[in-house]
Amino acid sequence: MISGRGSNMIALADAVEQERIPGAEIALVMSDQPGAAGLLRAAERGLKVLVIERGDRTREEHEQEIVAALVEGQIDLVCLAGYMRLLSGYFIDAYRGRILNIHPSLLPAFPGLAAQRQALEHGAKWSGCTVHFVDETLDGGPIIAQSIVPVWEEDTEETLSERILEQEHLLYPKAVAQIVRGEYEVLGRRVLNSQ
Numbered sequence: 094m095i096s097g098r099g100s101n102m103i104a105l106a107d108a109v110e111q112e113r114i115p116g117a118e119i120a121l122v123m124s125d126q127p128g129a130a131g132l133l134r135a136a137e138r139g140l141k142v143l144v145i146e147r148g149d150r151t152r153e154e155h156e157q158e159i160v161a162a163l164v165e166g167q168i169d170l171v172c173l174a175g176y177m178r179l180l181s182g183y184f185i186d187a188y189r190g191r192i193l194n195i196h197p198s199l200l201p202a203f204p205g206l207a208a209q210r211q212a213l214e215h216g217a218k219w220s221g222c223t224v225h226f227v228d229e230t231l232d233g234g235p236i237i238a239q240s241i242v243p244v245w246e247e248d249t250e251e252t253l254s255e256r257i258l259e260q261e262h263l264l265y266p267k268a269v270a271q272i273v274r275g276e277y278e279v280l281g282r283r284v285l286n287s288q
């Protein structure tokens with residue numbers, strides 16, 4: 094599920110194509126934004142795309158339509174990749190433990206919007222990215238995998254974001270492969286590699 098550029102979605106599609114996520118298939122690329130650049134990139138690659146706009150509906154009405162489409166498409170795992178909406182309990186219940194997200198910081202530091210800017214402004218010396226399960230909290234679900242990158246003194250929001258994004262493209266496919274292979278166990282907040 095995307096709302097914008099879709100570079101993480103493409104990284105996942107590449108990984109599937111190159112059999113780095115054995116057994117996986119990108120069944121659907123869904124966006125709430127008809128203008129999302131990633132939709133075009135997905136369609137160019139022959140992936141099935143679907144736009145479900147919220148319009149003036151409530152969050153739950155919007156999500157009911159999305160969940161119905163996911164169920165109909167027999168989707169097993171939902172990967173949020175720059176999807177810019179919070180999911181309600183309704184969605185999370187329908188796909189509990191089967192929704193992943195990638196966030197451009199070392200959670201629990203800097204949840205929410207503009208995480209790279211938050212890290213810079215806070216003066217962090219290291220940042221990175223996190224793949225986590227999605228629960229009702231904002232970027233707060235159990236952590237599956239993280240990568241770290243240095244923050245340089247000359248960094249701007251753009252240069253730091255680029256450095257983190259490179260790691261995102263490596264980390265997300267690896268984390269999805271671990272989940273798809275079922276090589277994990279969730280103990281409270283801890284996601285253990287069970288391999």
Ligand code: GRF
Binds near residue numbers: 095102174195261
């Ligand atoms: C990424 O930085 C991701 O961590 C965050 O939103 C951005 C999406 O980028 N959740 P893209 O659309 O995958 O290029």
